[in-house]
Amino acid sequence: MSQVTKEEEYMVFRNWDKELTEENLREQIAQAKQAWKTAEATEPRAESVQYNQSEDLIVIKLKNGAIFCFPPKLAQCLEGASPEQLADVWLPPSGSSVHWESLDVDFGIPELVAGIFGTKSWMAELGRKGGQAISSSKSAAARKNGKKGGRPKKNISVNS
Template sequence: MVYELSDAEIDAARERGEKLRTAAPEATAARFDPSSGRLVIDFANGATFMLPARTLQDLENATDDELASVEIEHGYALRWDRLDVDFTIPGLMGGVFGTAAYIAGKAGRTRSVAKAAAARENGRKGGRPRKATS
């Protein structure tokens, strides 16, 4: 059995599609800016989003040429075909720069003057305090 859509159903589907398109801005361009080291994503609504490219999992050691090969897929995702790396744009905008394990590992390696001083002080006291057992 073949079901044919009515003109009203087609018009309603188009209207729903247009509402979806404007509710979630569609990416129209993506590029790597080597002078700043950032990915720049432009949207149909005129907005632009930038982020440091080498903070993304599997792009830490990518060359400028490799990063410049970024492509947009379906207005929703970024793809580096040569590197076999993909990210959704909503995920990037939400701060998801890799897997949970990758992000946790990066957070633990944060370096600051205060953290280095605290580590030295803990070392003088014999290291990190042991966890209390109940």
């Protein structure tokens, strides 16, 4: 078993600026309650969630009446899930997140509404794949530009 040096101990506990006392604990609880009230008043919250198998969409009805939906293939850890697993989705009473127990997956509602469907590396990979998208109009434009000699050169004017 290895010894923990004073420096390592400091690194582990550096966020503990105050000694834990009854007064500090009450202050932290009050701050947490205020943060919760602020989040409840300003962040989107879900009223219901379901998987629509016929359209292959996760549908979230927000408490403000808006409806948000997305295809599961966009979300990290949902892309390969079965329809039964996707249908096994639930909300906590706060409506702040969605959970898939059988997949061990959780997403915050504010993050989903903001278009965040996973980690930074997952989102980067989604963007990379999106940039590779091929459509008939994209292919036709590439062929047309190729016949003209490729992309037009940029005109650079030099003022003297």
